[in-house]
Amino acid sequence: MPMPVIPLRGMAAFPNMVFHFDIGREKSVNALEKAMMSNQIIFLVAQKNPETELPTAEEYYMVGTVAKIKQMLRLPGDSIRVLAEGTARGRIEEITAEAPFVEAVVTEIPHESFSEIPPRIEALTRLVLESFDEYLSLNERLPSEAFASIESIDDPGTMADTIASHVDFKTELKQQILEAFDIGQRLEMLEGMLKKEIEIVRIEQDLTKKVRVNIGKNQKEYYLREQLKTIREELGDDENAEEEAADWLKKLKKLKLGKKVFERVEKEIKRYSRMQPGSAEATVVRTYIDGVFDLPWNAYSAKDIDTRAASKKLDEDHYGLEKVKERILEYLAVMQLSPSLKAPIICLVGPPGVGKTSIARSVADAMGRSFVRMSLGGVRDEAEIRGHRRTYIGSIPGRIINGMKEAKTMDPVFLFDEVDKIGTDFRGDPASALLEVLDPEQNKEFTDHYLEFAFDLSKVFFITTANTTDTIPKPLLDRMELIEVPGYTEHEKVKIAEQYLIPKQLKEHGLDATMLAIQGSALHGIINHYTRESGVRNLERNIAGICRKAARRIVENKTKKAVISSRNLEKYLGKHMFRYDTAFQGTLVGVTAGLAWTAVGGTTLSVETSAVLGKGSVVLTGQLGDVMKESGSAAISYIRSIAASVGVRENFYDKYDIHIHVPEGATPKDGPSAGVTMCMAILSTLTKIPARQDVAMTGEITLQGKVLPVGGIREKVLAAHRAGIRKVLLPRDNAVDLEEIPNEVRKATEFVLLDHANDAIPHILTKAPKPSKKNDNKKS
Numbered sequence: 001m002p003m004p005v006i007p008l009r010g011m012a013a014f015p016n017m018v019f020h021f022d023i024g025r026e027k028s029v030n031a032l033e034k035a036m037m038s039n040q041i042i043f044l045v046a047q048k049n050p051e052t053e054l055p056t057a058e059e060y061y062m063v064g065t066v067a068k069i070k071q072m073l074r075l076p077g078d079s080i081r082v083l084a085e086g087t088a089r090g091r092i093e094e095i096t097a098e099a100p101f102v103e104a105v106v107t108e109i110p111h112e113s114f115s116e117i118p119p120r121i122e123a124l125t126r127l128v129l130e131s132f133d134e135y136l137s138l139n140e141r142l143p144s145e146a147f148a149s150i151e152s153i154d155d156p157g158t159m160a161d162t163i164a165s166h167v168d169f170k171t172e173l174k175q176q177i178l179e180a181f182d183i184g185q186r187l188e189m190l191e192g193m194l195k196k197e198i199e200i201v202r203i204e205q206d207l208t209k210k211v212r213v214n215i216g217k218n219q220k221e222y223y224l225r226e227q228l229k230t231i232r233e234e235l236g237d238d239e240n241a242e243e244e245a246a247d248w249l250k251k252l253k254k255l256k257l258g259k260k261v262f263e264r265v266e267k268e269i270k271r272y273s274r275m276q277p278g279s280a281e282a283t284v285v286r287t288y289i290d291g292v293f294d295l296p297w298n299a300y301s302a303k304d305i306d307t308r309a310a311s312k313k314l315d316e317d318h319y320g321l322e323k324v325k326e327r328i329l330e331y332l333a334v335m336q337l338s339p340s341l342k343a344p345i346i347c348l349v350g351p352p353g354v355g356k357t358s359i360a361r362s363v364a365d366a367m368g369r370s371f372v373r374m375s376l377g378g379v380r381d382e383a384e385i386r387g388h389r390r391t392y393i394g395s396i397p398g399r400i401i402n403g404m405k406e407a408k409t410m411d412p413v414f415l416f417d418e419v420d421k422i423g424t425d426f427r428g429d430p431a432s433a434l435l436e437v438l439d440p441e442q443n444k445e446f447t448d449h450y451l452e453f454a455f456d457l458s459k460v461f462f463i464t465t466a467n468t469t470d471t472i473p474k475p476l477l478d479r480m481e482l483i484e485v486p487g488y489t490e491h492e493k494v495k496i497a498e499q500y501l502i503p504k505q506l507k508e509h510g511l512d513a514t515m516l517a518i519q520g521s522a523l524h525g526i527i528n529h530y531t532r533e534s535g536v537r538n539l540e541r542n543i544a545g546i547c548r549k550a551a552r553r554i555v556e557n558k559t560k561k562a563v564i565s566s567r568n569l570e571k572y573l574g575k576h577m578f579r580y581d582t583a584f585q586g587t588l589v590g591v592t593a594g595l596a597w598t599a600v601g602g603t604t605l606s607v608e609t610s611a612v613l614g615k616g617s618v619v620l621t622g623q624l625g626d627v628m629k630e631s632g633s634a635a636i637s638y639i640r641s642i643a644a645s646v647g648v649r650e651n652f653y654d655k656y657d658i659h660i661h662v663p664e665g666a667t668p669k670d671g672p673s674a675g676v677t678m679c680m681a682i683l684s685t686l687t688k689i690p691a692r693q694d695v696a697m698t699g700e701i702t703l704q705g706k707v708l709p710v711g712g713i714r715e716k717v718l719a720a721h722r723a724g725i726r727k728v729l730l731p732r733d734n735a736v737d738l739e740e741i742p743n744e745v746r747k748a749t750e751f752v753l754l755d756h757a758n759d760a761i762p763h764i765l766t767k768a769p770k771p772s773k774k775n776d777n778k779k780s
Contacts, residue, residue, distance in 0.1 A: 003066075004031035005043045005092070005102040009050040012174040013065040014161040015086040015111070024079040025053070031101035032072065032082065040069045043090055043106045046175050057095050057102075063179045066090045066108055089178065112157060112183050124187035125156045131194035132163050138201045142166060157183045160190050169193060207231060245273035248289060255297045264453045265292050288390065291397060292451070294405045300459070301369045301409050307332050310366035317362040318355055319496045323483050324348065328363050331461075342440045343411070343461040347419065347477075349469055350485030353535020356465040357417055359485075363463065364413035372403040376430070377418035385433035387450035397450040400437060404455070411459035419476075420466035431473045438462055438479045486714050487534025487602075489742050490722065494523045501540045509547040514561060516550045518543065521566035528722075529576040534715070546572045587690035587766050594677030595698040595720055595728070597712030602719030604696060606663055607674065609681040614657030622662035628674055631700060632660045635679035638705050638757065639686065646761070647769040648686045658682060673710040675701040676729070679757050680764045689765045696720045697729035697760060705757040709733035714740045721745045727752065729760050 006028045008021055021044075023029060035042040045064035047055050071083040089109035097103040114121070133147050146166060153159040164177045173193055180186035207230045248269045252262065268285055275282040307329050314325045327346065334341055348356040357373070364371035379385075387398035396402075403414060416438075422431045436442045437457060445454035469477055488496065502518055531538040549572050550562035564572060594605040620632050636658060643650045660678060676699040684691040698716055700708040709731040718741075720728050730738075732753040738746065754760055762768060 002096045002103045002105050003041055003043050004034045005045060005064075005095075005104050005106075006031050007045055007047045007055050007060040007102070009047050010171060012046040012171055012178055013044045013067060013084070013086050014165045014174075014178065015065055015088050016158050016161060017165050018070070018083070018085045019165070020081055020083045022075070022079050022081050024077070027054075027099070027101045029080060031103075032069070032080065034101060034103075035069055036072070041087075042067055042069060042084070043092070043104065044084070044086075045092070046171055046178075050171075057098070061175055061179075062092045063109075063175070064090055064092070065178070066106065089181065109181055112181070113155065117156065121156050121184055121187065124184060124191065125159065128160065128163065128187055128191050128194065131191055131198065132167075135167065135194055135198050135201070138198060138205065141168075156187060160186050163194075164190060167194065167197060169197070242273050244277075245269050248272075248293075251293060255293075257297060258454075261453045265289065284390070288450075291401075291405075295401070295455070296404060296408045296410050299409050300411050301367070305332050305335065305367060307336075313366040314359075314362055317365075318359055319499060320488065320492050321355060321359055321485060324359055324485065327481075327483060328366070332367065342458055345438050345440065345462045345464070345480050347464045347466060347469075347472075347480035347482050348485050349466050349482055351467060351487050351534035353533055353537035354485050354487060355535070356485055357415065360413060360415040360463045360465070363461070367413065367461070369461065370407035370409050370412035371415070372407045372412050373415045373417060374399050374403055375417045377421040378423055379430050380423040382430050382433045383449070385430050385437065387448040389449045390452070395450055398448050400446070400457070401448045401451065401455065404457075404460075410456065411461065413461045413463060416462065416464040418466070419464040420468055420471045431476050434476055435479065438464070438476065440479075486740065487718070488536065489718055489745065490524065490527050491742065491744060493527050493536055493539060494520060496536055497523050497526075497539060497543065501536065501543050505540065505543050505547045509544070509551050511547060511551060511554075515554055516547065516562045516564070518546065518564045519566075522564040522569050525566045525569045526573070529578055530573055532578045542573055587692055589688055589690050590681055590685035591693065592677050592681040592684065592691050592764060593693055593696040593725065594674050595696050595716035596673060597715050602712060602715030602717070604719055604723045604725070605674065605677070607677045607681045608661045608663065609678070609685045610659045610661075611652070611656040611685050612659070613655060616653045616655065617657045619657065619659045620661075621659070624662060628662075631675040632678050634701060634703055635675055635682055637703055638679060638701060639682055641703070642705070642758075644772045646683060646687060647772050648683070649772065652686055658685075673698045673700060673712075673716075675699065676707055676754065676757055676760055680760055683761070683769070684765060687765070687769045689767055689769060691764050692766065694725055695727045695729065695763055696723075696725045697754075697764070699729070699731040699734075699754060701757050707731045707754040707757060707759070713737035717741050717745060717749065721749060726750060727763070729754055729763060 006023060011019075011021060013019055013021075023032060031042065043064055044067050045060045045062070047060045049055075049059060052059050065086040066088045067084040067086045069082060069084050073081045073083075075081055088111065090106040091109060092104045093107050094105040095102065096105060117125070129147075129151060132150065136142055136147050150159060150162050150166075153162060160177065160183070164174055169177075177186055177189055177193075180189055207227065210230050249266065252265055252269065257265070268289055272282060272285045272289065275285065277286075310332055311325065311329055314321075314328065318325075324346075327344070331341075331344055348359070350356055360373075361371050383398065385398050385400060387401060388395035400414075404410075404412070407414075416434070419434075422434075436446055440458065443457040443460070446457045447454050464480060466472060469482065497518075498520075506512055506516060526539060526542050530542050533539075546564055550564075553559050553562060570576070590609045590611075592607050594607050596603055596605040618633065618636060620629050624632070636653070639646070639648060640650070640653060642648075643652065660682070662674075676697050679701055680691060680697065683689075696716075698710055698713075700710060702708065713730065713734050714737065717728055726748060727750045729752045732755050735753055738751060741749075752759075752763055
């Protein structure tokens with residue numbers, strides 16, 4: 001009698017076993033319903049290809065299991081879970097229907113039984129049980145109690161079927177056991193399959209042991225990768241590491257590198273080819289090789305440079321800075337004649353905001369080269385310069401090599417900003433590491449710790465910037481060509497504002513010349529009363545503030561065009577923030593006008609002295625530094641040495657206390673330029689002869705009265721000119737510095753050059769002091 005047939009995907013059912021399976025295909029559901037409506041008997045066969053959705057008769061096996069349905073449960077998604085018990089083997093003799101379900105005539109295969117088990121069957125049974133026991137000891141997925149329950153089965157055929165259903169054999173192997181009707185043949189086949197499965201499990205355990213040598217218990221993800229790596233090793237699969245290495249070698253040969261560099265990189269590539277690509281070490285090597293190929297080997301900027309066009313570009317971007325421009329154009333001119341010339345190493349020294357960094361970028365544009373900027377402010381680790389050694393994970397090249405990658409050429413303009421602010425601590429001395437970089441004789445073979453081979457930096461145009469040279473180590477300073485970038489005069493600031501700053505801020509704020517006009521008087525007002533700097537940063541900020549307020553007034557329809565002059569400047573910027581002292585045009589006893597240099601430019605410095613009855617002590621106030629205190633002491637000692645010749649009592653230091661004060665006591669002051677100023681103030685006090693306030697001076701003095709040269713002459717003279725002083729006394733050795741002073745200031749100022757402190761007396765004191773008589777000195 002025909003019975004309904006259900007093809008099973010991925011499983012084979014055995015007699016005398018209770019099992020469950022899920023069905024969802026329409027034919028299978030119809031076959032189940034047919035069986036439930038009759039005797040609940042159904043024939044289960046394994047499908048040859050589990051991926052086939054609608055198998056035909058040729059696509060499932062002919063031998064299967066006759067089973068009785070014990071329970072069925074409908075699941076979400078139109079699927080049904082069936083619990084069934086196998087009763088006997090069966091073979092399909094004829095398929096009688098394929099729709100609406102498969103129906104076939106099935107012949108049941110009688111189960112072979114023994115009244116007394118033959119010795120051969122007994123021996124095979126024991127072998128199978130031993131192999132199964134060994135399999136259970138190796139496989140942790142099956143419970144150890146399974147052996148006891150299977151060992152208690154007396155029938156050898158049933159025992160073989162039970163073992164086959166428990167072991168994780170492929171469906172094809174289980175089908176072979178199902179089709180083995182002879183019990184002896186079935187046991188022999190099962191024994192062979194168990195031996196093979198035991199060998200596979202042992203190999204898996206060996207692989208697991210190899211992996212566990214290199215990893216910890218908690219590194220699950222790493223463990224899985226290592227297990228996959230070991231499997232690939234056993235299979236001989238290297239994930240094309242050799243092909244990748246071969247491509248690298250071809251690329252390496254095209255670069256035409258030096259012998260040492262070529263051999264070093266080639267060694268790393270060959271080392272990588274023997275690694276597993278997924279390993280951590282291979283990742284480090286791959287990063288290294290990729291980094292080497294990212295360097296701009298043999299890539300240079302265009303050689304043809306028009307010096308006239310470069311000069312025009314520099315003039316368009318910056319007003320003034322003639323020394324810097326001249327040096328750049330000289331280099332470009334020589335480059336045309338001698339391409340092998342080593343690039344200069346220039347250090348631009350000047351106060352903040354004068355355009356040191358921006359001129360470096362303009363130089364790169366004028367030369368048609370890439371521009372790289374590296375700030376050295378606060379750098380304390382030597383590895384920032386030389387890179388990290390490849391002895392630990394996370395090592396990277398230094399910032400110089402990374403800058404060269406960014407530039408993509410061998411001859412960029414490389415800016416080291418704030419070279420005077422490099423730090424040093426236990427991690428090394430970055431300034432010393434820079435010696436190799438900034439030495440034209442050494443940087444051709446600059447060695448980064450990460451690369452471990454020499455890299456040529458000789459074609460790089462290095463520019464450094466600094467506010468002062470005092471904090472730059474002398475060996476480093478010796479390797480650089482210093483170019484001073486002085487502060488701007490008021491006239492220059494006005495020109496910069498008119499040509500660069502105002503157009504820039506108008507564009508950034510969405511304005512134009514028809515909407516906002518800033519008159520020259522307003523610019524002078526901003527410079528004098530709202531900024532105190534050598535550069536133009538605060539000037540630009542104030543112009544931006546005016547633009548913002550003007551934009552608001554225009555948007556709110558309060559005006560169509562804002563015109564800024566000195567009369568309405570306070571309306572836009574508020575009350576004056578600074579004031580520049582205007583020189584007093586009269587005379588005062590004990591007060592002289594000095595000149596000083598600060599980080600924001602030059603300034604006038606008033607020195608006040610007084611002599612009161614006391615015990616001959618000297619008091620210096622006004623937060624004076626050690627150098628200025630020493631200048632005051634030297635001035636007093638010099639006056640004591642010439643006391644008789646200038647009408648000062650020789651024993652004044654016994655009866656009078658000398659007090660030297662520099663106003664603005666909250667501001668620290670120091671520097672070797674106030675000696676002659678203090679000397680003249682003290683002399684005015686002791687002789688009671690008034691000193692002229694419309695004459696300023698600067699210079700240091702010795703105990704013999706010699707006037708020594710000082711720095712910052714340009715800034716100091718500009719400060720005197722701004723204060724209305726038209727006569728300035730300078731050390732004679734500073735005569736060469738007068739060329740740096742702008743023409744309009746030089747023409748409006750009278751300069752007196754001093755060799756000796758006595759040379760200043762007729763220009764400062766309103767009358768010449770009379771020598772003291774010997775009798776006067778005795779009386780006192």
